[in-house]
Amino acid sequence: MNESRTWLLGLDLGSSAVKAVLLTPDGDLVGRGVSPSGSNPLAAAHALRTSLTEQNTVQAVRVVATGYGRNLANDVNRAVTEITCHAKGIRHTHPDVSSILDIGGQDAKAIRLDADGGVDDFVMNDRCAAGTGSFLELMARRFSVTIGDLSAFCGDDPGLDGGMESEISSTCAVFAESEVVGMMARGSTPVEVLRAVHRSVARRVCLMLRRIKAAPPLYFSGGVAQNETLRLAVEREIGFPVKIADHPQFMGALGAALM
Ligand code: ADP
Numbered sequence: 001m002n003e004s005r006t007w008l009l010g011l012d013l014g015s016s017a018v019k020a021v022l023l024t025p026d027g028d029l030v031g032r033g034v035s036p037s038g039s040n041p042l043a044a045a046h047a048l049r050t051s052l053t054e055q056n057t058v059q060a061v062r063v064v065a066t067g068y069g070r071n072l073a074n075d076v077n078r079a080v081t082e083i084t085c086h087a088k089g090i091r092h093t094h095p096d097v098s099s100i101l102d103i104g105g106q107d108a109k110a111i112r113l114d115a116d117g118g119v120d121d122f123v124m125n126d127r128c129a130a131g132t133g134s135f136l137e138l139m140a141r142r143f144s145v146t147i148g149d150l151s152a153f154c155g156d157d158p159g160l161d162g163g164m165e166s167e168i169s170s171t172c173a174v175f176a177e178s179e180v181v182g183m184m185a186r187g188s189t190p191v192e193v194l195r196a197v198h199r200s201v202a203r204r205v206c207l208m209l210r211r212i213k214a215a216p217p218l219y220f221s222g223g224v225a226q227n228e229t230l231r232l233a234v235e236r237e238i239g240f241p242v243k244i245a246d247h248p249q250f251m252g253a254l255g256a257a258l259m
Helices: 041-055 082-093 133-142 147-153 173-185 190-211 228-238 248-258
Strands: 007-013 017-023 029-036 061-066 099-103 108-113 119-125 218-221 242-244
Touching: 007 041, 007 082, 007 248, 017 041, 017 248, 029 041, 029 248, 041 061, 061 082, 061 248, 082 099, 082 108, 082 119, 082 218, 082 248, 099 190, 108 190, 119 190, 133 147, 133 173, 133 190, 147 190, 147 228, 173 190, 190 228, 218 228, 218 248, 228 242
Parallel strands: 007 061, 099 218, 218 242
Antiparallel strands: 007 017, 017 029, 099 108, 108 119
């Protein structure tokens, strides 16, 4: 293989979605793709790889995998942890980054970088659904709102804290859901309930950000970063600006490609 003409494919095998990013041998980004992980994330990864390499008539490609399913794939050159890849992808796209909040389907990560872009400290929640995309999906579904419409439904505004009556205090998704039922029984509207859901997710992820002493510029990545209401709720809770990374869902795949 002529290493100098080798294209670079980053694959992020996440719990909810598989993401792929293709770079030319010169490092230019020429393609991205995303597909639900479903029951066969390897098949999803293979289909993305085939479509991106065929579209670009790629002869030789080096593949680096990251994400939850990175060790499942056997036709890759290397597997690298998500924390390293996210840091690399965001640092490449936003060189001023100091801290990262990444929220995916079933996990959330807070990462602080050092002055050279290395990982200084991080915390990850992959044990509890509260504070992740799947909890927001569950809550949205309860009100027949699609995940893509959730932010617009909330009016792009997480609302103000309204005292305990309108707050969800549980840190467990199962108990939080029963609090939601309670709020509805007390007459809260769907918008009020869903805004409270956003505030509870924001409070939870801000505990992680405080643990790593996150500082601005803070970039928000992962599929959930497309939710403007949540960005605003986190910004209000942490007390400094929260910026959305460019193409936030692809930061891990980009970082993998750059490895
Ligand atoms: P993972 O790497 O864990 O598979 P991703 O970073 O790919 O996760 O993000 C998947 C999550 O992003 C899902 O929970 C999904 O609901 C959420 N998501 C996808 N699109 C949107 C959108 N337009 N707005 C808000 N959330 C979204």
